[in-house]
Amino acid sequence: MDDLRRLDMNLLLTLHALLTEQHVTRAAVRLHKSQPAVSHALAQLRDLFDDPLLVRGDAGLVLTTRACELLPPLEDALSQLNGLLRVSAFDPAQARxxxxxxxxxxxxxxxxxxxxxxxxxxxxxxxxxxxxxxxxxxxxxxxxxxxxxxxxxxxxxxxxxxxxxxxxDHYTSVGDRATLPADGDLAREAWLARPHVLVAMRLDAPSDIDVALAAAGLDRHVAVVLPHWSAALDVVAGTDLILTVAARTLSGAPAQPALRAFEPPVTLPRVxxxxxxxxxxxxxxxxxxxxxxxxxxxx
Known part of the structure; x- marks a missing residue:
């Protein structure tokens, strides 16, 4: 690990280019660097590995024995590093x-x-x-x-x-038509006075509706608490109960001719x-x- 801390990772790329090209100028072109910069890097690499790495042969530069030993693990290491950085493709049609x-x-x-x-x-x-x-x-x-x-x-x-x-979404209230004013919706005082249905997964957690009412200095009586809204509509029918839920709750729900939705007569937050x-x-x-x-x- 200490050796890695003093190693510039760019040197590994330069080393790979030099060992595969066996030519300083071609390695410089491949790396988009100047020839002097690559020559300087080669000097650093020779010092780092305590080996000349590239020596003069009859047809140009050739790899030393040490360089030949370095090339396979170097290519493997660079391949693994590329794998770490590459964003893996996701094909939903083939995914499991x-x-x-x-x-x-x-x-x-x-x-x-x-x-x-x-x-x-x-x-x-x-x-x-x-x-x-x-x-x-x-x-x-x-x-x-x-x-x-x-x-x-x-x-x-x-x-x-x-x-x-x-x-x-926004909140809407629902009540049995027979218990609502024929000429309009419930006023605030009447709405607060009616027993309410609360849909909640936890009995001890305050609902967003009641938090908003409390912030306005208001309170309501929750007479029934249910974990599922789908049963709440059936519970409201034929009673004086009021259910206040997010409006999209009612979309696609079975028709309930006995019920009527109306805007709550209090200010409630968006959903x-x-x-x-x-x-x-x-x-x-x-x-x-x-x-x-x-x-x-x-x-």
Whole structure:
């Protein structure tokens, strides 16, 4: 290791050019350097290896015994260094891999159908394993390498997590038509007074809605907590419950004639839906392709 510290790696390239060309001028042309610079490098190399390396023969310069011994391992070392620096190509059509993705059923409904169709068409050898977890658990799984990608809303991200904003959604409220004013939507006081349904993976984690209400000095009563939004619509029907969810939740959901969506009568934040990954995956060509595929599915 000490010998490597005092070795200019450019000298190895010069050594390889000199040993293969067996000519200082041709080596200089190959390296795009001046002949004096290559001659100076040859002097350094002779001193470094304590060997003349190239000597005069009947037909020009020839390799010494030491130089002949150096050439094969030198070519092997340079080949391996090139392999380290070369960005490996990724061919989705030929790839064999499993990607592990964490997302809620909200994200699953929006992205998975088109993503799976894309995988089957462009990358049939790539398998997809989807899991559901809280946002805190998703970030922990990314850090531990248990998953490759997480999709959701992440207000606070660690510094070693990369992120890509896929789209912004907004909140909408849903209630049973029979319990809503016939001539309009609920006023703020009436909305706050009604019992609410909360969709959350963790009972102890404050929702973004309640954080926003608390910042405005407001409060609501959460009467039902569910881990899946798909069941929430069925729960609301025929009750006085109010469900407030990201608007895209309702797209593609089974028709519920008894329900009506309306704008919440309070100011709520936008819903920035992101894909996030650990920094160790940043330059992985296969992972980059997956991120691009996910983004294309959000159009």
């Amino acid at each position: 891999r499993t990607f592990r993705v964490a997302l809620s059923d909200y994200g699953a409904r929006i992205i998975l159908p088109s993503l799976v169709r894309r995988l089957r068409h462009e990358a049939p050898g790539i398998d997809l394993a989807a899991v559901q977890a809280s946002r805190e658990a998703m970030l922990a799984k990314l850090a531990d390498g248990e998953i490759d990608l997480a999709l959701g809303v992440f207000p606070h991200l660690p510094r070693d997590i990369g992120a890509d904003l896929l789209f912004e 920035p839906f992101q894909q996030v990954w650990h920094a160790r995956r940043e330059t992985d060509p296969a992972h980059r392709w997956l991120r691009q595929a996910v983004r294309a599915c959000c159009g």
